[in-house]
Amino acid sequence: MSFFSIMSKVLNLSLIYASFRAATPIIYAALCASVTQQANILNIGTEGIMLIGAFTAVTVSYFTGSWILGVLCAMLAGVVIALIMAVGHIKFGADICGIGMGINMLALAITKFLLKAIYDVNGAFSSPQIKVIPKVSIPFLDNVPVIGTLLNNWSLTEWFAIILIIVLQFFIFKTVWGLRLRAVGQFPEAAKTAGIKVNAVKYRAMAISGLIGGLAGAHLSLGYSSQFIENMTSSRGFMGVAAMYFGGANPVKASIGCLLFGFADSIGARLQAYGLPSQFVLMMPYIVTIVVLAISMAAQLRSAKRRQSSLN
Amino acid sequence: MKSVKDGIVRILLTMVLALLIGAVLILAIGENPISAYRALLKGAFVGKLSLGTTLASFTPLLLTSMAFVVAAQAGAFNVGVEGEVFLGGITAAYIGYQWDFLPAPLLMIACFAGAMVVTALWAFIPAWLKAYYNVSEVCTTILMNSVALYITSYLVSGPMSAGSANPQSPPVLVKLKQFMRPSSVNVGIFLAIAVVLLVIFMLYRTSMGYKFRLVGTNPAFADFTGINSKHVFIKAMMVSGMIGGIAGTIEVLGVYGYFLNNFATGLGSNGMLAALIVKSNVVATPFMAFFLAVLKSGAMGMQQATGVPKGLVDTITAVFIIIATMETLFDFLKRRKSDETKIELKDFGVSASSANSAAAGTDGKRPADQKGGKS
Numbered sequence: 001m002s003f004f005s006i007m008s009k010v011l012n013l014s015l016i017y018a019s020f021r022a023a024t025p026i027i028y029a030a031l032c033a034s035v036t037q038q039a040n041i042l043n044i045g046t047e048g049i050m051l052i053g054a055f056t057a058v059t060v061s062y063f064t065g066s067w068i069l070g071v072l073c074a075m076l077a078g079v080v081i082a083l084i085m086a087v088g089h090i091k092f093g094a095d096i097c098g099i100g101m102g103i104n105m106l107a108l109a110i111t112k113f114l115l116k117a118i119y120d121v122n123g124a125f126s127s128p129q130i131k132v133i134p135k136v137s138i139p140f141l142d143n144v145p146v147i148g149t150l151l152n153n154w155s156l157t158e159w160f161a162i163i164l165i166i167v168l169q170f171f172i173f174k175t176v177w178g179l180r181l182r183a184v185g186q187f188p189e190a191a192k193t194a195g196i197k198v199n200a201v202k203y204r205a206m207a208i209s210g211l212i213g214g215l216a217g218a219h220l221s222l223g224y225s226s227q228f229i230e231n232m233t234s235s236r237g238f239m240g241v242a243a244m245y246f247g248g249a250n251p252v253k254a255s256i257g258c259l260l261f262g263f264a265d266s267i268g269a270r271l272q273a274y275g276l277p278s279q280f281v282l283m284m285p286y287i288v289t290i291v292v293l294a295i296s297m298a299a300q301l302r303s304a305k306r307r308q309s310s311l312n
Numbered sequence: 313m314k315s316v317k318d319g320i321v322r323i324l325l326t327m328v329l330a331l332l333i334g335a336v337l338i339l340a341i342g343e344n345p346i347s348a349y350r351a352l353l354k355g356a357f358v359g360k361l362s363l364g365t366t367l368a369s370f371t372p373l374l375l376t377s378m379a380f381v382v383a384a385q386a387g388a389f390n391v392g393v394e395g396e397v398f399l400g401g402i403t404a405a406y407i408g409y410q411w412d413f414l415p416a417p418l419l420m421i422a423c424f425a426g427a428m429v430v431t432a433l434w435a436f437i438p439a440w441l442k443a444y445y446n447v448s449e450v451c452t453t454i455l456m457n458s459v460a461l462y463i464t465s466y467l468v469s470g471p472m473s474a475g476s477a478n479p480q481s482p483p484v485l486v487k488l489k490q491f492m493r494p495s496s497v498n499v500g501i502f503l504a505i506a507v508v509l510l511v512i513f514m515l516y517r518t519s520m521g522y523k524f525r526l527v528g529t530n531p532a533f534a535d536f537t538g539i540n541s542k543h544v545f546i547k548a549m550m551v552s553g554m555i556g557g558i559a560g561t562i563e564v565l566g567v568y569g570y571f572l573n574n575f576a577t578g579l580g581s582n583g584m585l586a587a588l589i590v591k592s593n594v595v596a597t598p599f600m601a602f603f604l605a606v607l608k609s610g611a612m613g614m615q616q617a618t619g620v621p622k623g624l625v626d627t628i629t630a631v632f633i634i635i636a637t638m639e640t641l642f643d644f645l646k647r648r649k650s651d652e653t654k655i656e657l658k659d660f661g662v663s664a665s666s667a668n669s670a671a672a673g674t675d676g677k678r679p680a681d682q683k684g685g686k687s
Contacts, residue, residue, distance in 0.1 A: 044450060084634070093639035096391050097450055100589045102634040105585060109626030115620040117341045238454045246446060277467035286455045286462075293452070298445040 011184020015151060015266060023262025024161050025050070025224055028216030029240020030247070030254040031168055032209045037249040039170055039205040042098025045085050046213055048107030053217020055077045055111040057226040059118065059132055067131045071157075071218040073284025079207050081107070086206035090199055101140075104237075112230055115204075126227030133223040157219040164212070168251040176213050181205055216240075234284065242289045244261035246296045257292060264288035314531015322642055323590065327603075328634035337627065338620055348620045356606040362613065364495020369565065369601060370605035371501045372397065372576070375559035376510050376583025379552045385515060386548030387528040390451030392438060392578025393556040395460030399434050400427035400557030401564040402464045405571035408564070419627035420486045423565060425648070427557040434460070435553025436546060442543035449549070461574070463532025468573050479573035488566035498566035507558055511551075512594055522550050534554040556580060585629055590637040604629060 029046050034041040043049075051209045053074040060069030085103055088094035117124045134154050141152040172178040183191040192198050220236070221228050239261055247254030268281035326487040335345035370530045376393045383390035404423040414422055438456060441447040469479040515521035523544045531541035537581045559579065564571055586604050590596035606628060611622035635641065 017556060042448075042450075085413065088414055088638045090636060091640075094634075094637040095639075097592075098637035099634055101391070101584065101588065102630055103638055104357055105581070106630035109623055109630050113337070113623035113627050118621055135539065217513045238451055241425075242451045242455065265327040277466055277470060279462040279469075283459045283462035286458045290452055290455050290459075294441050294445060294447050297441075300450060301446055 011267075013146065013150065014213040015263075015270070017154075018266035018269075019259060019263040021158065021224070021262070022265040023258040024158050024241060025216055025220045026239045026258040027161050027165065027238050027255045028212060028219060028259055029237045030243035030258050031164060031240075031251055032237075033042050033241045034242040034247070034249045034251050034254055035168065035172075035181075035209045035212065036205050037244055038083045038178075038181045038185045039202050040188070041202060041206065042096050042100070042243065043082075043085075043206075043213075044097050045081070045237075046209075046216075046240050047211030047233050048104040048237065049081050049101075049105075049210055050217040050220060050233045051107040051111055051231070052081050052239050054232055055114065055212035055217070055228055056214070058125065058221045061112075061131050061222060062127060065129065065131055067133050067222055070131070070222055071097065073132065074218035075214035077213045078212070078217065079210035080209025082206045082213065083203070086203050090202055093280070108231055111228070113279070115230065122230075124229040125229060130222070130226055132226045134215035140246050148223035151269060155219070155223040157215070157223040160215075161219075165255050172251065180275070190196050213237075214283065239285065239289050242293045246293055248300065257296070260287050260292055278307035281282055313374060313687050319590075319596065323600075325638045325642055326589070330628050331634050333631045334624060337624060343618055343620050347546050348614055348624075350617045351617035352607070352625070354610070360492055361495050362609065364492040366499045366605055366609040367413070367492070367501055368495055370436070370602050371497070371504045371566075372559045372579045373529075373583050373586060373601040373605050373608075374501075374508060374598055375555055375562070375599045376580050378511055378583075379531075379555035379580075379587040379681040380584045380587040381588055381592045381594055381597050382511060382515070382524070383548055383552035384587065385521075385528045385530065385594075386524040388439065388442070388543050388552070389543060390435070390438075390453055390549060390552050391450055391581070391584060392435060392460075393552065393559075393583055395453070395457035395558030396431040396434060396465045396577045396580075397560040397563070398460045400431045401561075401576060401660040402467055402472070402571050403430040403557070404561035404564045405481045405484055406467075406485060407620055408634030409482045409570075412485055416486050420565070423484070423486065424558060424561050427561040428554040429650030430495060431553040431557030431560075432550040433461050433553075433557075435549045439546040439549030441544035443545045443607040448518035449588045453671070458676040459581070465573050468571055471570070474570065483570045484565060485555050486565060487569055490566065496567045498562070500562035501567035503562060504559075507555065508598060509584070511555065515594060522545070542623075557654070559583075560673050568657070582629075583628070589633050591636075656687065672681045 011226045032049065033043045033048050041232075054170060056077040057067075057070040057074035059070075060073040061067050064070070064084060070176035083102060085096075085099055089096050115123075115125055135153045135155050136159060137153050141148045172181065180191065180196050180201055183196060184198050184205075185195070188198050191201075216237075217233070225232075239257070243254045243257035243261065264287075265285045268276070268284040270280055272281045286291060331349070335349075338345040356361055357363055373682040376397060379393045379396070380390055381508045404427045407423045407426045410420065411419060411422060438447075438449045441452055442449040465479065468481050472481045474480050474482040477662045486499040486501045488503075490496060513521075515524060523534070523539050524547075525535075527538060527544040527548070529547070534625070535542065558577060563576055563579070565618055568575060583601065586600040587597050590600050600636050607625045611625040614620055615622040616624070
């Protein structure tokens with residue numbers, strides 16, 4: 001088979017949705033990290049918040065039969081975890097990387113422990129009783145050729161991701177709240193002088209980050225899939241943090257970075273059918289993330305230097 | 313002396329608190345915490361096999377925790393030890409079964425040397441990106457761990473496969489001698505101790521170690537005194553990678569005798585935990601590594617003797633580290649003395665103890681890290 005015929009099979013319209021679908025969990029993670037980064041807190045614990053959220057969502061959905069409750073409880077759990085980090089970091093002076101990695105370890109360990117304690121299974125839990133987040137199907141779009149394949153049957157949380165990006169972008173850059181948040185991040189002493197309660201702003205940013213992180217987890221376990229697997233986030237939280245760096249904590253730019261990772265993910269999955277070893281497919285998103293992150297940081301550094309020299 | 317005493321008191325308090333939280337969890341699933349902890353200790357120490365298993369799991373933890381400490385001394389947060397263990401292991405396995413033209417002692421040395429070269433080069437990538445392009449090494453090393461895992465998994469199921477049902481490499485031609493059978497503890501433990509002593513000597517008695525510590529506490533000052541902080545940073549990461557590679561080699565040559573897919577999951581991250589709990593204190597880290605090894609090897613016994621899943625041990629460890637990172641949590645014990653200075657520092661947004669913190673380099677010392685990212 002020639003290169004072009006493979007490429008024409010790999011690159012088609014449904015790839016766009018596949019990329020977006022693979023990117024959504026990372027987008028949520030990137031938003032989760034962006035909010036705190038604006039307040040100059042590097043949220044390394046994104047991964048852990050997501051994992052706890054995913055587990056809570058599946059558990060609540062399984063026992064109550066309501067996906068809404070599942071998602072809400074996941075968000076609540078996310079807030080609790082984020083606030084543990086916040087109290088540790090802000091009040092008790094914990095190093096954010098240290099406590100963040102601790103949170104990630106805790107999430108991994110406690111979900112494994114609870115998986116065994118509640119469901120008596122190792123590795124993964126799935127059940128038809130888990131109610132998943134519904135898909136938005138618009139009947140008349142079925143007949144519209146291009147838009148039908150592109151936009152129909154998205155999961156509700158996939159649509160909500162787009163709304164959330166826009167809302168966060170607006171709140172961070174166009175409201176007083178966002179201005180204060182950024183002020184706290186860039187120059188806490190000045191913010192304090194201006195009468196802003198620095199720590200209160202930081203706590204609030206962490207709580208919001210927890211909400212988003214919990215939602216990210218719920219989307220992963222109830223929207224993207226319909227089960228809980230041990231370590232199911234598989235570094236998506238860290239990819240989100242990488243995307244946050246890529247976008248300079250700007251929600252829209254960070255989400256574009258996530259789309260790149262999602263693209264790498266879904267194109268690899270398709271190439272697997274043509275004999276590419278699965279390990280290469282699996283490592284592709286990580287490599288793309290590292291490369292994109294390195295290039296974007298180098299570019300940011302260069303532009304920062306240029307601006308500095310023009311000021312002198 | 314006072315600070316040493318304070319440190320020990322803090323660690324013990326943290327340990328008690330973590331075990332208490334673990335006890336609450338055990339109670340929550342309807343088991344008896346005291347008998348669970350007793351079973352854990354029994355599973356770690358009573359009997360030749362138990363004790364041997366504890367020592368065998370102590371060996372890699374000792375090295376990986378020290379690998380993290382070396383990087384932390386130079387201000388790097390090296391989460392990549394996990395991947396370095398894997399890559400070191402696979403290199404050692406490759407050389408160990410492929411280079412049959414070498415006599416056994418030389419082959420042994422070649423295994424270690426090859427593993428160290430590969431892991432040093434691997435650690436060079438994130439270090440270089442951090443030093444010259446300010447790319448967060450936490451992010452890159454974590455992502456590179458997954459890449460390393462998939463590379464080794466590809467190699468043992470493809471080009472280096474032994475052709476058996478499990479993805480594993482052919483057996484190596486040299487082995488580190490095991491003693492205390494049937495446990496897998498081997499002479500690698502003495503090698504590990506020697507490496508750790510060497511590292512401590514390097515850190516406190518050589519100019520390279522001095523440069524590491526100087527760059528870790530204040531890279532700008534190091535630059536002013538004519539030390540290239542970027543080079544030192546990269547060097548520290550590479551040394552850290554080498555130690556991770558040694559850990560992988562010992563596991564392959566001493567414990568397994570071949571490279572088994574996913575054989576070292578968690579070795580690197582548990583070593584990191586041990587180092588984080590004691591804030592990368594060089595002397596305290598080996599003891600913490602031993603404590604974690606006890607928890608790990610006792611967990612199986614606890615699961616068998618009681619109904620407590622062994623996952624609980626990881627939970628306790630994680631709680632342990634979360635509490636341990638909170639620098640000022642136990643300050644109420646000595647609040648009266650240092651109250652005023654602390655408030656003063658806090659007013660200026662300076663964390664009083666961030667200078668001592670192992671990984672402060674990642675959030676305090678290179679302000680361009682966050683500020684550059686936002687512009």
